[in-house]
Amino acid sequence: MTIPLRIVVADDEEDMRDYFRRILSRLGHEVVGAAATGRELIELCRQHAPDLVITDIRMPGMDGAAAAEKIVRECCIPAILVSAYPTPSPETHHILRYLIKPIRQAELKAAIDSAIEWIEQFQMIRGQADNPQQASENLKVITQAKALIMKVTGVDDHSAFQRLRDLALAKNGKLAEMAQGVLTAGEGFNSLEV
Amino acid sequence: MPEESPFRVLVVEDDADTRANLRDILELDAYEVHTAGTIAEALNRDNWNAYSAILLDRRLPDGTAEELLPKLRALAPEAAIMIVTGYADLQGAIQALRQGATDYILKPVNADALRASLARVAERQQLKQAMKDAQEKALQAERLAAIGQMVTGLAHESGNALARSQACLEMLALEVEHLPEAKELIARIQKAQDHLGQLYEEVRSYAAPLKLERDVWDLAGIWRQAWSNLALARQGRNVTLREITDNLDLSCSVDQFRLEQVFRNLMENSLAACADPVVIEIQCSETQLTEQPAIQVCVRDNGPGLNAEQRQRVFEPFYTTKTKGTGLGMAIAARIVEAHGGRIAVGPGNGRGAEIVITLPRGL
Numbered sequence: 021m022t023i024p025l026r027i028v029v030a031d032d033e034e035d036m037r038d039y040f041r042r043i044l045s046r047l048g049h050e051v052v053g054a055a056a057t058g059r060e061l062i063e064l065c066r067q068h069a070p071d072l073v074i075t076d077i078r079m080p081g082m083d084g085a086a087a088a089e090k091i092v093r094e095c096c097i098p099a100i101l102v103s104a105y106p107t108p109s110p111e112t113h114h115i116l117r118y119l120i121k122p123i124r125q126a127e128l129k130a131a132i133d134s135a136i137e138w139i140e141q142f143q144m145i146r147g148q149a150d151n152p153q154q155a156s157e158n159l160k161v162i163t164q165a166k167a168l169i170m171k172v173t174g175v176d177d178h179s180a181f182q183r184l185r186d187l188a189l190a191k192n193g194k195l196a197e198m199a200q201g202v203l204t205a206g207e208g209f210n211s212l213e214v
Numbered sequence: 215m216p217e218e219s220p221f222r223v224l225v226v227e228d229d230a231d232t233r234a235n236l237r238d239i240l241e242l243d244a245y246e247v248h249t250a251g252t253i254a255e256a257l258n259r260d261n262w263n264a265y266s267a268i269l270l271d272r273r274l275p276d277g278t279a280e281e282l283l284p285k286l287r288a289l290a291p292e293a294a295i296m297i298v299t300g301y302a303d304l305q306g307a308i309q310a311l312r313q314g315a316t317d318y319i320l321k322p323v324n325a326d327a328l329r330a331s332l333a334r335v336a337e338r339q340q341l342k343q344a345m346k347d348a349q350e351k352a353l354q355a356e357r358l359a360a361i362g363q364m365v366t367g368l369a370h371e372s373g374n375a376l377a378r379s380q381a382c383l384e385m386l387a388l389e390v391e392h393l394p395e396a397k398e399l400i401a402r403i404q405k406a407q408d409h410l411g412q413l414y415e416e417v418r419s420y421a422a423p424l425k426l427e428r429d430v431w432d433l434a435g436i437w438r439q440a441w442s443n444l445a446l447a448r449q450g451r452n453v454t455l456r457e458i459t460d461n462l463d464l465s466c467s468v469d470q471f472r473l474e475q476v477f478r479n480l481m482e483n484s485l486a487a488c489a490d491p492v493v494i495e496i497q498c499s500e501t502q503l504t505e506q507p508a509i510q511v512c513v514r515d516n517g518p519g520l521n522a523e524q525r526q527r528v529f530e531p532f533y534t535t536k537t538k539g540t541g542l543g544m545a546i547a548a549r550i551v552e553a554h555g556g557r558i559a560v561g562p563g564n565g566r567g568a569e570i571v572i573t574l575p576r577g578l
Contacts, residue, residue: 033374033377042388046388121376121377122373122380122411123380
């Protein structure tokens, strides 16, 4: 299921901006802004309030990574970073993925699908929180819990989130509470060396 | 002067007895002695590089040491020139020292003093050579480092160009969706570009400094991840992964990302070398490495195996028998394994295909 996303992209290469406009539109999404610098990226995001940001890490002036950090904190949206070097794993819970250059359409599509999944999950998380601050904190805990579930059981991100949801339904509780429970249990098992 | 050649001394002395005496003393230390009785005779040779020391009498029938000294310094700049002189002539000897002689020897010649002087000369020359060798090695290392940096820079810049090329190629593909021949050509460009990208990635990966990020992982999880990452390569082929672990605990402190690369490289090699049905077998056992607990991982396939030359050279950078490929896959794998404090080697294989044996310290 593809929800059309409003996306702001950033890359200092014109060819890449062109590429994103065409391919993302092909995939059913709308590129509402295309920036060439980190600064421009931040401005366009403030202007257009996109659902997702896709940015190259290295750009003149403020680089994409720093700009993305700022944006994801302010706007609570996910970001996909484009890098020249293979990087092991994303570091923050808003940074969904690193795409390695050269990008393939198939990889881009998979990354967008992850973004859609993230957005759906976050809507639920935001719904259960009293304010954006709490939503952000809950997101952090839930992301950590998902990671633990994935590592221990080998399921994917979607299934891990499903398990938390099922747990929340069964116990009539909130996602964040379940997530904290999972993390505490994990620590417990660790200390028992099970 | 290379260590193998003997220490050669040229003795320029007109008095036959003194000459013979000097020869006797020098040959006690197995020095090779050449002699000349006059300046003319001394200059009548062209093997100046062979001499480590020249013993020169101050007064010769056809001239003095002063006249000869500058010529000798020019002809044999590396040789130690020692003036043989009488006590009465000390001033002259000191003058000769100022002109570039290394030492002076008083007549009558004290054998021990002479031998000690020459021994010092020999030692100095050996040190000089050692320093020269070290300098050359350092220069070589510097040059390699510069090349490494250049390659990394090149690979990085090329990465940008490749990314743009890929983007435009994909956009072009959209434009000609209705033109089958054009699509076919685009598919071929894509293949060539994939290869180029792979080349740059491997070279960049090899040239870049290696920093490991360790954590405790289950090795099986890592090779299964590598297997999963090769899904596209395995498409349309009959390939099986067999695991023999005997429920051994496979926890190991490793860099998951890098180790996945190692397994992936080995599996890619097997996929390239073997014909279907391909069976890749991974067998683990407990072992020790430098008296620390370690895990031995044997990766085997059912292909043609490695011939004598391949067994010898498989980990060499740029060595490859594939028609495509950089020959860096195994070199990179070796580098990563060794950075973990582990070992990688070609296993016996029992004549049934290629076998690579990796030993990793548990590091727990």
